[in-house]
Amino acid sequence: MKDMLGREELITVEKALYLLFQYVPFKMPAVKKVSIEKAYNLVTSQDIISPENLPAFNRSTVDGFAVNAADTFGATESMPAYLNIVNEILMGEEPNFALKRGEVAKISTGGMLPSGADSVVMFEYTQYIDEKTLEVLKPVSPGENVIQAGEDAKKGEVIFKTGHRLRPQDIGALAGIGLKEVEVYEKPIVSIISTGDEIVPAGMPVKPGQVRDINTYTLSCLIEESGGIPLRKGIFKDNYELIYQVLKESIEESSMVIISGGSSVGAKDVTEKVINDIGTPGVLFHGVTLKPGKPTIGGIIDNVPVLGLPGHPGAVIICFNIFVKPLILELSGTVKEKTFVRNRIIKAKINRNISSSPGREEHIAVKLEEINGELCAVPLLAKSGIITTLTQADGIVIIPVFKTGIIKDEIVEVRLF
Amino acid sequence: MKDMLGREELITVEKALYLLFQYVPFKMPAVKKVSIEKAYNLVTSQDIISPENLPAFNRSTVDGFAVNAADTFGATESMPAYLNIVNEILMGEEPNFALKRGEVAKISTGGMLPSGADSVVMFEYTQYIDEKTLEVLKPVSPGENVIQAGEDAKKGEVIFKTGHRLRPQDIGALAGIGLKEVEVYEKPIVSIISTGDEIVPAGMPVKPGQVRDINTYTLSCLIEESGGIPLRKGIFKDNYELIYQVLKESIEESSMVIISGGSSVGAKDVTEKVINDIGTPGVLFHGVTLKPGKPTIGGIIDNVPVLGLPGHPGAVIICFNIFVKPLILELSGTVKEKTFVRNRIIKAKINRNISSSPGREEHIAVKLEEINGELCAVPLLAKSGIITTLTQADGIVIIPVFKTGIIKDEIVEVRLF
Numbered sequence: 001m002k003d004m005l006g007r008e009e010l011i012t013v014e015k016a017l018y019l020l021f022q023y024v025p026f027k028m029p030a031v032k033k034v035s036i037e038k039a040y041n042l043v044t045s046q047d048i049i050s051p052e053n054l055p056a057f058n059r060s061t062v063d064g065f066a067v068n069a070a071d072t073f074g075a076t077e078s079m080p081a082y083l084n085i086v087n088e089i090l091m092g093e094e095p096n097f098a099l100k101r102g103e104v105a106k107i108s109t110g111g112m113l114p115s116g117a118d119s120v121v122m123f124e125y126t127q128y129i130d131e132k133t134l135e136v137l138k139p140v141s142p143g144e145n146v147i148q149a150g151e152d153a154k155k156g157e158v159i160f161k162t163g164h165r166l167r168p169q170d171i172g173a174l175a176g177i178g179l180k181e182v183e184v185y186e187k188p189i190v191s192i193i194s195t196g197d198e199i200v201p202a203g204m205p206v207k208p209g210q211v212r213d214i215n216t217y218t219l220s221c222l223i224e225e226s227g228g229i230p231l232r233k234g235i236f237k238d239n240y241e242l243i244y245q246v247l248k249e250s251i252e253e254s255s256m257v258i259i260s261g262g263s264s265v266g267a268k269d270v271t272e273k274v275i276n277d278i279g280t281p282g283v284l285f286h287g288v289t290l291k292p293g294k295p296t297i298g299g300i301i302d303n304v305p306v307l308g309l310p311g312h313p314g315a316v317i318i319c320f321n322i323f324v325k326p327l328i329l330e331l332s333g334t335v336k337e338k339t340f341v342r343n344r345i346i347k348a349k350i351n352r353n354i355s356s357s358p359g360r361e362e363h364i365a366v367k368l369e370e371i372n373g374e375l376c377a378v379p380l381l382a383k384s385g386i387i388t389t390l391t392q393a394d395g396i397v398i399i400p401v402f403k404t405g406i407i408k409d410e411i412v413e414v415r416l417f
Numbered sequence: 418m419k420d421m422l423g424r425e426e427l428i429t430v431e432k433a434l435y436l437l438f439q440y441v442p443f444k445m446p447a448v449k450k451v452s453i454e455k456a457y458n459l460v461t462s463q464d465i466i467s468p469e470n471l472p473a474f475n476r477s478t479v480d481g482f483a484v485n486a487a488d489t490f491g492a493t494e495s496m497p498a499y500l501n502i503v504n505e506i507l508m509g510e511e512p513n514f515a516l517k518r519g520e521v522a523k524i525s526t527g528g529m530l531p532s533g534a535d536s537v538v539m540f541e542y543t544q545y546i547d548e549k550t551l552e553v554l555k556p557v558s559p560g561e562n563v564i565q566a567g568e569d570a571k572k573g574e575v576i577f578k579t580g581h582r583l584r585p586q587d588i589g590a591l592a593g594i595g596l597k598e599v600e601v602y603e604k605p606i607v608s609i610i611s612t613g614d615e616i617v618p619a620g621m622p623v624k625p626g627q628v629r630d631i632n633t634y635t636l637s638c639l640i641e642e643s644g645g646i647p648l649r650k651g652i653f654k655d656n657y658e659l660i661y662q663v664l665k666e667s668i669e670e671s672s673m674v675i676i677s678g679g680s681s682v683g684a685k686d687v688t689e690k691v692i693n694d695i696g697t698p699g700v701l702f703h704g705v706t707l708k709p710g711k712p713t714i715g716g717i718i719d720n721v722p723v724l725g726l727p728g729h730p731g732a733v734i735i736c737f738n739i740f741v742k743p744l745i746l747e748l749s750g751t752v753k754e755k756t757f758v759r760n761r762i763i764k765a766k767i768n769r770n771i772s773s774s775p776g777r778e779e780h781i782a783v784k785l786e787e788i789n790g791e792l793c794a795v796p797l798l799a800k801s802g803i804i805t806t807l808t809q810a811d812g813i814v815i816i817p818v819f820k821t822g823i824i825k826d827e828i829v830e831v832r833l834f
Contacts, residue, residue: 040638057625092615094625110615112626168642169734169807172635175619198509198527202592208474208511209529218589221457225585317586345763390586391576
């Protein structure tokens with residue numbers, strides 16, 4: 001986007017995200033049924049309904065004696081209730097007897113209550129008189145120390161809504177209600193197009209003037225970590241025809257495309273032109289008030305988001321977390337999680353002054369260190385283009401767009417990687 | 418551990434961890450070489466040394482003109498320096514000329530400086546007089562806007578120490594310095610032994626009195642998430658011979674063993690006896706001042722940690738995060754990361770009073786909700802044994818061992834799942 005004088009017009013990060021998210025729903029991945037063993041970290045594509053009651057029977061939550069609560073009313077240490085021990089309930093078995101008034105049966109945590117029993121007295125509040133007779137020293141109310149059938153999940157109840165990412169406890173719950181399979185979204189495929197006349201594949205020797213492809217590796221890991229599947233399209237010269245061809249192919253094959261930009265002067269213009277030529281609406285913004293990451297390009301082609309990220313490796317992670325990660329979460333089908341994207345934060349004391357120009361949101365890589373017993377954020381200030389800065393960093397500190405810096409000893413929020 | 422009166426002696430969480438970690442080094446997994454594409458999230462088992470300088474040549478960090486800084490000394494807008502444009506440096510190519518005094522060459526970000534040039538003047542501070550002549554309006558110092566060869570990483574420099582978990586930016590850096598492979602620890606294998614007479618495999622119909630195996634599923638996901646490999650040993654009756662056999666086998670096959678306890682009264686004693694009978698030192702503690710999770714058993718056999726966790730699914734995640742996760746990180750070979758285990762926290766306002774008995778550390782599952790524009794932690798209070806509570810939770814709030822509760826509107830730290 002250029003203004004009337006031909007200068008690039010910068011927009012804020014918030015505006016840039018707003019422009020991209022206007023085009024929701026994006027082209028979503030397919031849905032599939034998977035066994036619950038393979039569903040961890042995937043996102044439900046329909047409401048999950050419990051096919052049965054959990055638990056299927058009234059269960060004790062303590063070790064003790066199954067009773068009829070009425071038989072314990074008024075019991076105290078000085079005036080115990082005396083009840084007959086008639087049976088012991090074995091774990092995993094249905095009691096083959098009914099409890100009559102005045103009777104108790106020994107039961108373990110998780111055991112099934114016999115009919116006639118409505119509560120369980122804990123061992124701690126009982127005393128054996130003999131093998132057949134029990135003193136109960138404290139009353140229980142009906143239902144006490146019992147999980148009722150269906151109390152955990154009722155047959156027909158929605159236990160996970162559409163758009164829920166399945167966590168460890170959720171997979172356990174699916175096992176508990178007897179589901180073998182669950183319908184989920186496939187992971188979104190994200191194509192990575194690496195451009196730049198100076199870039200050679202990693203693992204190759206470099207000639208003077210060349211550098212290896214770093215960003216494809218970093219981006220692949222970041223995409224995986226965010227729940228996507230990276231698709232490496234390769235390295236391309238800054239040439240209109242080549243970029244056109246690979247972008248067109250990528251739009252068809254994937255849910256999202258990242259063009260990791262070359263550094264040569266004309267590269268950004270090529271990327272912008274190709275995005276506009278392949279489909280609509282094309283480029284939505286080019287240039288954000290962000291450091292590092294100013295030359296970021298955002299566009300949409302046929303409901304597929306296309307991001308042009310700066311080639312500088314130090315900017316890649318920051319731009320990924322701001323622009324790409326929320327898009328991957330959207331394309332994963334998640335609902336609630338998206339609001340937590342920016343929330344993995346801890347507080348620390350900054351250990352030096354940092355200046356920043358107003359008018360851009362500045363992201364500073366920091367290292368966490370314990371200094372005099374306090375958690376401190378130590379800024380890693382480095383020249384643009386240095387790769388190893390981020391390898392020493394634990395997270396980033398953001399200086400908001402209208403702030404001119406951070407004073408030493410200020411408490412800052414560190415967004416952990 | 419019983420005291421002289423035969424009662425279980427409870428110890429604090431800190432003491433329990435201290436007892437286990439006394440036996441470091443544990444039996445560590447093997448090391449292997451993997452390609453950098455497969456090294457993401459694995460932990461280095463030796464120092465990683467850069468085989469070459471990064472960058473390999475002096476690189477420009479801006480778009481502009483390569484110069485000899487001395488030629489710009491004293492240049493101002495009113496008294497510019499006039500220099501001869503002799504060449505343009507192409508991306509990815511070695512300049513085949515040397516810059517003489519009084520000369521400049523056009524260069525892009527990432528371009529290689531020609532010999533004779535020691536700095537780069539940004540475009541913004543230049544003006545063309547004609548195709549061959551440039552006005553420079555601001556001086557540069559030697560080295561300005563240039564990354565020197567080896568400035569990012571020097572040949573022979575340690576770029577990752579032993580015990581470093583490789584993150585996305587780290588994999589990028591490995592690609593950058595030209596490494597194809599890296600030596601890492603294999604992921605630790607963690608055996609899961611599920612016990613309980615009432616437990617049937619997930620996916621099977623349940624008879625009255627039976628419940629499906631939930632914990633194996635939850636534990637498998639948690640182990641995976643923490644960087645381990647779950648090994649499901651199956652479901653076993655609470656029988657000394659059976660548990661003895663499978664535990665002995667597991668000690669040989671894996672780096673750690675979890676026994677997910679059955680609920681029947683005798684089960685805990687069986688587990689304790691088996692751990693003591695198989696090897697030394699055997700059981701270190703049985704019973705911690707923790708709710709839920711009081712009956713946790715911890716032991717070591719031949720340098721392999723063995724944890725007996727309560728069967729109650731609600732306790733499993735909490736005990737996992739407290740006891741199992743730090744052990745898995747230790748067994749993964751990580752060094753720094755372990756100090757951050759308890760740090761994924763956010764602050765929220767609690768929306769009701771919660772009481773707690775002093776003398777135990779209580780873990781309350783909470784849901785995060787925005788109430789009147791504030792982030793609130795809503796406690797999910799449920800009976801022990803309810804499975805679905807944790808499926809609704811976003812994290813936990815800890816009431817420390819000597820605190821008697823939390824007052825409504827207090828700001829609490831929520832440890833996110």
